[in-house]
Amino acid sequence: MIRTNRQLCNLSVRLTHRYVMGASDMDEWQDIGAYSFLSRRLIKEAAEYDELDTWAYTVRVDSKASPEQIEQALRSSLSGGGCTHAHDCCGCPTWHASDIKHIKRREWSVTVGGYRNL
Ligand SMILES: [Zn+2]
Secondary structure, X not given: OOOOOOOOEEEEEEOOOOOOHHHHHHOOEEEEEEEEEEEEEXXXXXXXXXXXXXXXXXXXXXXXXXXHHHHHHHHHHHXXXXXXXXXXXXXXXXXXXXXXXXXXXXXXXXXXXXXXOO
16 A cells, blocks of 8 residues: 555545445545655564554655644545444554654655554
8 A cells, every 4th residue: 555666646634434434435625736755764673463664754745734634644645444344353554654853844754654454
């Protein structure tokens, strides 16, 4: 789910929260620009069997939106997962973005960790 190539991704603010995480595509989103991954650094290796490694990503943001909107959009765009299963045994990963910081100009830092639905 977390792509680290230079491909441009849509940067979107999630406007509604009517649907569960795995079905969040059905909520309303507003595109405010684009982002791409520049680099990543391993912050913490998974310590528990259901954890995922935690990475700090440097992303380039192309957007005319306010810093507050960009932060919110990065949080929405880099959090989530595809799991819609009711039972906790499918192993699907869920990601959460935190520590979103503006570094300089168009560069932002985002820490992304996660766990598996086990
Ligand atoms: Zn699942």
